[in-house]
Each structure stands twice: as C-alpha cells, then as structure tokens.
Amino acid sequence: MPLSLSLPFSPRRIVIGANAHAGIAAAIRRRRPSLEIRGAPFTDLTADDLAWADTYIGFKRPPTIASMGNVQWVHSTGAGVDGWLGPGLDESILLTRSSESFGPMIAEWAVARIFAVQQQLASLAEAQRDRRWAPRDIARVAGTRALLLGTGDIGRAIATSLSALGVHVTGVSRSGESTHPAFSTVHRIDALPDLAGNADWLVLSLPDTPATRGLVSRDVLARCRGAVLLNAGRGTVVDEAAIPEALDAGWLRAAALDVFVTEPLPTASPLWSDRRVMISPHISGLTTIDGAASGFLECVESLERGEWPRWTVDRARGY
C-alpha cells in the first residue's frame, strides 16, 4: 500500500501521546513556532485528536482507538517500534523512529547490575540489616566474558563500557560482521547455542521482531553454564517461563531483567519473589524531552527537503 503522504511534506498539526507531552511540545515550538500541537498521555487521546492531526509523536498507539484518523506520519519516541508494528500500523502511514542514543544509559544499567552481582550487594545489604558480619570472597569483573546479543547502537555502547572494565566481549548479530573494536569477535546468530556455555554475562539488547522472538529459548538457556542473564531489549526475546528452571538448574546464576513479555510484569509472576532476579520496570534507557524533539525535527527537515528520513523504519526488519 503506498504511503499517503508525498514528498516534500510539511507537517502542520501534531498530536503528542506521551506523559511528557507538554515538555516535548515546548521543545518543538521553540524551533518551530508555527506548528499546531496538541498532547496528552497516550491513553487519554481521543479519536477527535487523531482526526485533527496529520502527524503523531509517541512510543505506543492509543489503545482504545481503532483508526489513526488523518495521521499520515507516526514518529516513535522509543528505541523499539514494536509498540507500533505489533498492533499493525496501516502501511500507508510513514513510521520513523527516534534518533536518540539510548546506548550510554543502557550500558550504565548493565554495568550497575554486573557489579551488583559480582560484589554481592543484595546479600551484603541483607547481612547489614541483620547486623551480621559476613566475610566472603568477591570475584573481579575484569577477566570475565560477556556475550552480547545485539551489536547495534546499544550493544556497541555496552561493549565499550564492559571492555573498558577488562571484560572480554563477544557479539552475536544477524550478519556476524564486526561493527566496533570493543567486540573481540562477532558471530552469526546461529552460533548462539555453542557460545552460550562460555559466557559469564549474557546481555540482550535486541528489539522484538519475528527473527528475535524466542531466540534465547529453553535450549539456549540449558547450554549456559552459570551465566548471568541481562535483558534490556525485549522480553519476548527470551523464553521467560523457562527462567526459574534455568536458575534452579544452575544454567543461570542470576538474572537482571528490565523488559518482560507482559508489562507491567504480572504480580503472579514467580520472578518477583526470586532473590536471584533483579527486576527494573523498563527504565534502562529513557527517552528525553530534547532527544524526542530533536529526533522529530530532524525527520521534519528531511521530509521538507523532499527526502525520506534516515530514521524511517524498515517494517520487514522491524526496526
């Protein structure tokens, strides 16, 4: 189905579906005072807002509205675009994604958890609460081995931080091509089952696409030998139901999870009460107001010049 907008294109009426809509609108207005902008948290938008707008900015589709109205262009403010592709955005609507680099923040998330595990922070905090003097051996992070699934912007930032700490970093990607010197080697995805047994840290930063869904299957988990699983990509990449078994069997030593198959993570999930699991509520890489506004305006400038933005989503690949 052809796109409904044609080049050059100048958006006129923008609707922003985000909690931070007022800040994003103000940042856009500072550079483009003539744009008309409406905004609300994405769950509060109405069919009237979407009928009014030609352009939508937000991480997810408004849940209760079936039609995107007169919207011809959606600019996604998140790192992943599954919030748009999952529900099946009409192919006549241009989909672009944020230019913001989430890598440095996600790398800090990963490093924090790796040190928390290695320095046994949780059990030391418990001992302190009990006024218990509990000496133990602490292992170094330097000299350990990380296997990173995802060698894009986020994977590269994680690789850079970990290799600076003396971690030996191997990558796995679709192409198997080395994209950054922080990776000592990069393998094709089909090598994953063989590589899993050598990893101390199995770090995921993959989007949700047909190719990544279920990639870290129970079989791959069963090949691990005491790795710590860190997931800042998408919950669907891992067989989440197999994680408790993987921990009990010692395939995994611990897990640090920022993303889940269902978010918020249901209260009935056994992961909540497992002391070997560190849960964070999808906060490893956060969109900033300036990042959201600049990414959008960069796309506006391309469209006005008559060019497709470099941040246009390849729907077949899913990112």
Ligand code: OXD
């Ligand atoms: C994401 C985000 O895509 O939070 O996960 O931006």
